[in-house]
Amino acid sequence: MTNPVDRLVQFAPMQVGDVPMVAELEKVAYAHPWTPGNLLDAVHHLNHAQLLLCDAGPRDVSPWRNTTGHLIMGYFVAMKGVDEVHLLNLTVAPAFRRQGWATLLLSALATWSRGQQATSLWLEVRQSNVGALALYERVGFKQVGVRKRYYPLKANAREDAVVMQLPLIP
Template identity: 40%
Template sequence: MSAVLKSQHQFRPMQMDDLDAVMAIEPHIYLYPWTRGNFSDSLTSGYSAWVLVRNEQIVGYSLMMMVLDEAHLLNLSVDKDFQKQGLGRLLLEYMVETARSNQMANMFLEVRSSNISAIALYENMGFNEMAIRRAYYPAADGREDAVLMGLAL
């Protein structure tokens, strides 16, 4: 990632006060968004939750649960107006480094089987497909499969 892209953005821990900004993004990028309660519960549970800030505006966020030596990426999102600028990769790199710095051995995630660009990003970052979780996500025509991916840290 370029030094310019990194210098324009900063990471900081997500706080309850950030949820209005996060909830302004979430329903615009997902047909089945997380609820405010999902985010609040994640923060209360002590998950690793981060916002990506540019010019004092939250442009992305990510949450990860770490248990024993495994990290599970729960949500990685970039505001629709800031997509296709390398910010998803920047967020993912940050979360992988966070997992490594917390001595996690592996990182896992699920991604919609139809989300080809996200799957390409994860594969480019070294994640491998491990399994298919049948009918994991809600979808307009019923349910959609998830691709379970993993990365050895």
């Protein structure tokens, strides 16, 4: 079991060289993963894309490493708007889930967003993603709308997106 408690945990900007590994992790995390092309767009187009990393130990089984050999614990991709920031992707590697790392990623994003003079954070989440909905509600996001048939499901089926907002208190 990977336990990073006594290791150095750090953020690092997602780099082009990290994209193949992140794309592999996407395949494990999502039924409809971002492609390497989606991730490259995120890295290139002024998005805020950050990896959460820790040092790898000899007994680590988690296969996702960045270009410097650190374990990829998770990441987010966010896009700045006029006075808001939109969270586009938030993922934690399976071995690190339910240990508070997504909460930390969201906290870091909120801090960065305030620094960009954003007054709110926005996101969409699949209606069926009960774990993510619970996480976002727990950190203070409120449901503010629904986008009908926003996400692909299977065959021609689509799934609604729940739109959530978090006001950012300066």
